[in-house]
Amino acid sequence: MTRLEPGSATHESSHFVASGAQDRNMSASAEPALKVEGVIHWYGARAALTDVTFSVAPQSFTVLLGLNGAGKSTLFSLITRLYATRSGRLSIYGADVARSPGLALAQLGVVFQSRALDADISVEQNLVYHAALHGIGGREARARAAASLAKVDLSDRLGDKVSQLSGGQVRRVEIARALLHRPRLLLLDEPTVGLDIRARAAILKHVRALIAQERVGVLWATHLIDEAETGDDVVILHKGRVLETGTVAEVTGRQGAKDLSGAFSRLTRDEGDEGMR
Amino acid sequence: MTMATGYVPPRLGWRQYGICLYGIVWREALRFVHQRERFLSALVRPLVWLFIFAAGFRQVLGVSIIPPYETYVLYEVYITPGLIAMIQLFNGMQSSLTMVYDRETGGMRTLLVSPFPRWFLLTSKLLAGTIVSILQVYAYLAIAWFWEIEAPPVGYFTIIPALLLSGMMLGALGMLISSLVKQLENFSGVMNFVIFPMFFASSALYPLWRVQESSPFLYYVCQINPFTHATELIRFALYGQLSGLSLAVVAGCAVIFLVGAVFAYDPARGFLARRG
Numbered sequence: 001m002t003r004l005e006p007g008s009a010t011h012e013s014s015h016f017v018a019s020g021a022q023d024r025n026m027s028a029s030a031e032p033a034l035k036v037e038g039v040i041h042w043y044g045a046r047a048a049l050t051d052v053t054f055s056v057a058p059q060s061f062t063v064l065l066g067l068n069g070a071g072k073s074t075l076f077s078l079i080t081r082l083y084a085t086r087s088g089r090l091s092i093y094g095a096d097v098a099r100s101p102g103l104a105l106a107q108l109g110v111v112f113q114s115r116a117l118d119a120d121i122s123v124e125q126n127l128v129y130h131a132a133l134h135g136i137g138g139r140e141a142r143a144r145a146a147a148s149l150a151k152v153d154l155s156d157r158l159g160d161k162v163s164q165l166s167g168g169q170v171r172r173v174e175i176a177r178a179l180l181h182r183p184r185l186l187l188l189d190e191p192t193v194g195l196d197i198r199a200r201a202a203i204l205k206h207v208r209a210l211i212a213q214e215r216v217g218v219l220w221a222t223h224l225i226d227e228a229e230t231g232d233d234v235v236i237l238h239k240g241r242v243l244e245t246g247t248v249a250e251v252t253g254r255q256g257a258k259d260l261s262g263a264f265s266r267l268t269r270d271e272g273d274e275g276m277r
Numbered sequence: 278m279t280m281a282t283g284y285v286p287p288r289l290g291w292r293q294y295g296i297c298l299y300g301i302v303w304r305e306a307l308r309f310v311h312q313r314e315r316f317l318s319a320l321v322r323p324l325v326w327l328f329i330f331a332a333g334f335r336q337v338l339g340v341s342i343i344p345p346y347e348t349y350v351l352y353e354v355y356i357t358p359g360l361i362a363m364i365q366l367f368n369g370m371q372s373s374l375t376m377v378y379d380r381e382t383g384g385m386r387t388l389l390v391s392p393f394p395r396w397f398l399l400t401s402k403l404l405a406g407t408i409v410s411i412l413q414v415y416a417y418l419a420i421a422w423f424w425e426i427e428a429p430p431v432g433y434f435t436i437i438p439a440l441l442l443s444g445m446m447l448g449a450l451g452m453l454i455s456s457l458v459k460q461l462e463n464f465s466g467v468m469n470f471v472i473f474p475m476f477f478a479s480s481a482l483y484p485l486w487r488v489q490e491s492s493p494f495l496y497y498v499c500q501i502n503p504f505t506h507a508t509e510l511i512r513f514a515l516y517g518q519l520s521g522l523s524l525a526v527v528a529g530c531a532v533i534f535l536v537g538a539v540f541a542y543d544p545a546r547g548f549l550a551r552r553g
Contacts, residue, residue, distance in 0.1 A: 080389075101392070102289060105391065105392040106289075108390070112383050114383040118304070120311045132301070133300060133393070133398075134392065135289055135297055
């Protein structure tokens with residue numbers, strides 16, 4: 001389990017360094033799954049991210065928690081190199097996203113907030129296309145597609161068009177696709193948006209199970225506090241700044257709140273936010 | 278290479294590049310096959326020009342003997358290379374439209390988070406669109422053949438490199454434009470400001486000497502229009518000949534547009550990151 005503690009004097013500084021439990025998790029691997037160091041991003045004159053620093057340990061579940069507009073999707077766009085990192089550094093298992101994008105992206109699986117499957121072609125064709133984008137072709141691609149779909153209980157939908165799937169099934173296919181090239185870090189940007197309670201719970205359970213099964217580190221961006229569990233690591237992002245980071249218990253304890261929702265409310269109180277459910 | 282953690286990164290050698298290119302072309306072809314209306318409209322557009330427009334204008338417009346033709350030709354024969362270039366122009370812009378759509382729906386992200394270099398991914402996508410446009414051109418040529426618009430047999434082979442080059446140029450232009458178009462709704466402007474002016478201010482529908490007679494300024498505009506040179510490159514290639522000037526202009530413009538598109542889609546420098 002990752003344990004992150006404030007590295008500098010105040011929470012407002014947004015600087016946090018890995019220590020404690022995170023070090024134990026990292027003993028098997030010298031580098032964190034994801035390291036975000038002093039990242040700043042601007043849209044014109046508007047600051048979207050301000051000095052964002054945190055890390056995700058290998059084989060851990062980290063919740064990136066923030067309201068809409070907090071900067072979660074911008075951060076994901078920087079990690080996936082859709083936007084350039086102009087200030088700060090991002091690395092995936094030590095591979096700098098800006099300097100070694102090929103190595104960094106090869107270790108990364110992504111489920112974007114907006115659905116990115118091609119609705120006009122079949123589930124298998126979507127997966128085989130994704131495999132080709134990672135240099136995996138032919139029989140191996142089809143075998144991996146079948147195996148990945150079996151893991152999300154969608155083997156029987158292999159030949160169906162994506163447009164014939166429900167919202168929850170599309171998300172499961174996207175997760176299967178993100179794992180096809182065997183990444184070591186999985187990013188999910190609000191993957192449960194638009195899903196019903198049952199589908200949400202199923203997706204969350206499946207992704208949590210992947211940490212042991214696929215040995216991936218997970219960064220789960222959400223605005224829904226109830227998606228974080230007691231043992232998870234949490235990074236609270238608000239208006240482009242990291243306000244808190246640590247395990248749910250640590251964050252709750254430091255804020256003197258009875259639960260994470262209360263801690264979030266306290267952290268963002270001056271902004272007039274009431275927390276999220 | 279094995280990293281300190283024991284992780285062996287995937288090898289991205291020639292074979293993997295080939296797989297990636299094949300995958301992108303295959304996906305583009307699949308989409309094209311699944312979108313039958315796109316294929317039909319791509320085919321109907323030049324056929325309407327050929328069967329209706331050309332039939333009406335053949336009596337109005339006289340075409341003198343100009344290279345590569347060695348005799349008087351019917352107007353339908355004259356505009357065939359222009360209509361072929363039109364197929365590629367519309368296909369290039371259609372691909373561009375698809376890229377804007379993909380960007381809105383997230384499909385573009387799937388492509389761009391691949392570990393392969395971005396220039397390679399964009400060039401592969403461009404090549405995929407060009408191959409699809411060549412299939413459309415051959416479908417059009419087959420129908421035109423039944424209409425007794427025939428090129429020399431060798432022309433059906435020598436046209437391929439010309440189609441590849443002109444398709445890449447027009448596709449790269451579309452890709453560059455797609456980086457500038459923020460929303461799908463803004464795309465109608467591309468029709469009005471790019472496709473129509475490029476098509477009409479060219480040698481596709483009338484020989485340039487005719488344009489010169491009526492407007493020297495328009496003649497100058499037509500001469501610097503890369504679409505004119507795409508049309509002429511195709512026209513000469515269809516008769517087994519080479520237009521050196523057109524080849525140079527089309528190749529040069531293809532490189533410039535492609536570099537511009539790669540620049541625009543480069544996260545460190547392009548327009549996408551600045552727009553947010």
